[in-house]
Amino acid sequence: MSGQAKEAPPRRPPFGLSGEAWLRILAPTIIGLLVLGGWEWVVRVHDIPPYVLPGPVLIAETLVRDWTPLSASLLVTLKITALALLVAASLGLLLAVLFAQSRVVELSLFPYAVILQVTPIVAIAPLIIIWVNDITLSLLICAWIVAFFPILSNTTVGLNSTDHNLLDLFRLYRASRWQVLWRLRLPSAMPYFLSGLRISGGLALIGAIVAEFVAGTGGSASGLAYRILEAGYQLQIPRMFAALVLVSVTGIAIFLALSLVSHLLLRRWHESAMGHGERR
Amino acid sequence: MSAAPLVSLRAVAKRYATGTLAVRGVDLDIDAGDFVALLGPSGCGKSTLLRMVAGLAAPTGGSILWPGGAAAAKDIGFVFQEPTLMPWATALANVALPLELAGMGRAEAAERAAAMLARVELKGFEAAYPRALSGGMRMRVSIARALVTRPRLLMMDEPFAALDEITRFRLNNDLLRLWEAERFTVLFVTHSVFESVYLARRIVVMAARPGRIEADLPIDAAYPRGEDFRTSAAYAAHCRGVSQALGHAMAVHAG
Numbered sequence: 001m002s003g004q005a006k007e008a009p010p011r012r013p014p015f016g017l018s019g020e021a022w023l024r025i026l027a028p029t030i031i032g033l034l035v036l037g038g039w040e041w042v043v044r045v046h047d048i049p050p051y052v053l054p055g056p057v058l059i060a061e062t063l064v065r066d067w068t069p070l071s072a073s074l075l076v077t078l079k080i081t082a083l084a085l086l087v088a089a090s091l092g093l094l095l096a097v098l099f100a101q102s103r104v105v106e107l108s109l110f111p112y113a114v115i116l117q118v119t120p121i122v123a124i125a126p127l128i129i130i131w132v133n134d135i136t137l138s139l140l141i142c143a144w145i146v147a148f149f150p151i152l153s154n155t156t157v158g159l160n161s162t163d164h165n166l167l168d169l170f171r172l173y174r175a176s177r178w179q180v181l182w183r184l185r186l187p188s189a190m191p192y193f194l195s196g197l198r199i200s201g202g203l204a205l206i207g208a209i210v211a212e213f214v215a216g217t218g219g220s221a222s223g224l225a226y227r228i229l230e231a232g233y234q235l236q237i238p239r240m241f242a243a244l245v246l247v248s249v250t251g252i253a254i255f256l257a258l259s260l261v262s263h264l265l266l267r268r269w270h271e272s273a274m275g276h277g278e279r280r
Numbered sequence: 281m282s283a284a285p286l287v288s289l290r291a292v293a294k295r296y297a298t299g300t301l302a303v304r305g306v307d308l309d310i311d312a313g314d315f316v317a318l319l320g321p322s323g324c325g326k327s328t329l330l331r332m333v334a335g336l337a338a339p340t341g342g343s344i345l346w347p348g349g350a351a352a353a354k355d356i357g358f359v360f361q362e363p364t365l366m367p368w369a370t371a372l373a374n375v376a377l378p379l380e381l382a383g384m385g386r387a388e389a390a391e392r393a394a395a396m397l398a399r400v401e402l403k404g405f406e407a408a409y410p411r412a413l414s415g416g417m418r419m420r421v422s423i424a425r426a427l428v429t430r431p432r433l434l435m436m437d438e439p440f441a442a443l444d445e446i447t448r449f450r451l452n453n454d455l456l457r458l459w460e461a462e463r464f465t466v467l468f469v470t471h472s473v474f475e476s477v478y479l480a481r482r483i484v485v486m487a488a489r490p491g492r493i494e495a496d497l498p499i500d501a502a503y504p505r506g507e508d509f510r511t512s513a514a515y516a517a518h519c520r521g522v523s524q525a526l527g528h529a530m531a532v533h534a535g
Contacts, residue, residue: 166366168331172335173382184366269411
């Protein structure tokens with residue numbers, strides 16, 4: 001039992017990332033590279049023509065070459081997505097608050113929100129595009145319909161699952177309805193609202209793309225879906241794939257951005273946003 | 281004692297919507313400045329009784345009278361079984377809540393809340409979120425919040441039941457110290473004989489199904505009570521007496 005056990009100085013993890021974090025980044029990256037490499041290899045070895053299946057290198061080249069029209073389309077789609085999400089978030093929040101204030105309102109309106117949710121957007125998009133003259137507005141409505149429900153239903157659940165003891169406490173101090181809502185129910189519902197928002201972010205993009213597809217056959221839009229359709233008609237398959245890549249990347253970016261917002265807002269108090277190390 | 285009690289319960293009964301009779305015929309006077317423990321097995325309606333006194337539940341029979349007027353009924357603090365803190369708010373904001381709900385300005389409320397946190401020995405933890413505090417510290421925040429309005433009646437519903445023994449003993453002592461300094465009235469619900477004897481000046485023993493008062497025992501040991509009281513012969517004797525009363529209450533129910 002003599003001497004001090006030589007303690008190795010803690011090795012500084014490379015780039016400040018732990019082994020676990022490295023694994024989390026490296027493992028999917030390697031899989032991705034392998035799949036892309038295999039794809040490129042198959043295309044080259046079998047000499048598959050690009051109008052059947054372009055290789056990833058060609059897709060990347062097309063993406064760079066056609067960046068100007070593609071990025072312009074991306075901007076159009078992104079604008080509709082963001083606007084639809086904004087409207088869905090504010091209307092969803094507002095309606096959920098209304099539901100929490102009045103059971104009658106909730107019971108009379110909630111079934112219709114469900115109907116709105118379960119009706120396939122592909123089926124009603126043509127109608128909306130016919131009824132609404134302004135094409136941007138009709139796309140916005142389609143994207144909004146898809147994005148609206150998760151925020152509404154999540155926030156409603158959140159507002160209704162406030163801690164009963166805390167509600168008693170507010171009653172004990174004779175808090176007004178407004179104080180209960182503002183200081184208790186809304187903060188309690190925040191994690192639910194944010195998780196609804198994360199789901200809706202991706203859905204708004206899908207709604208916008210679907211609506212563009214439907215409208216695109218009428219030939220009056222210029223979003224990413226329109227580029228995909230157009231490239232399909234012209235058999236410019238690499239371009240079609242490039243637009244598809246942009247759609248996926250945009251969806252991922254929206255999800256990550258909303259996750260970051262959620263993390264920043266909740267990190268100090270909510271379980272879902274705590275690092276593993278901080279868990280008690 | 282000649283002064284009117286702080287609160288009087290007269291034939292108070294509570295029947296739940298399900299038809300269960302939770303509390304029956306409770307008569308109880310609580311004097312200002314007293315430390316009263318409500319002791320009984322689970323399901324004896326002691327928490328229900330507490331909630332009725334707090335105004336969180338209405339009795340279905342009898343009445344609860346406040347000789348000091350309606351203002352006295354509002355002049356209360358309540359500590360739940362769980363700390364029941366707002367997880368999104370700092371310790372300071374949690375303690376300041378009752379003051380702000382009553383319309384006090386932010387700055388003054390924060391100042392008073394900080395002073396109250398210091399009195400429960402949480403100076404330096406003002407900016408901490410509940411998540412970062414231990415179970416005992418969270419309960420201290422909860423007590424600080426209940427006392428920040430300087431209420432005349434402090435109600436506690438098995439506040440220390442979920443804590444480990446060492447922490448519970450410390451909080452017992454801190455609660456007694458605060459009570460001796462301010463002499464607010466305490467109505468303390470517990471199912472622990474040892475805790476009730478250590479803290480209270482008067483123990484009201486309840487029996488279950490339906491909840492009713494079985495015995496009303498004074499604990500005449502002098503304050504300040506400290507750790508040596510816990511090991512004294514007088515303490516043991518009181519515990520034995522209260523245990524017997526409790527055993528009797530439960531036997532009546534069983535038979």
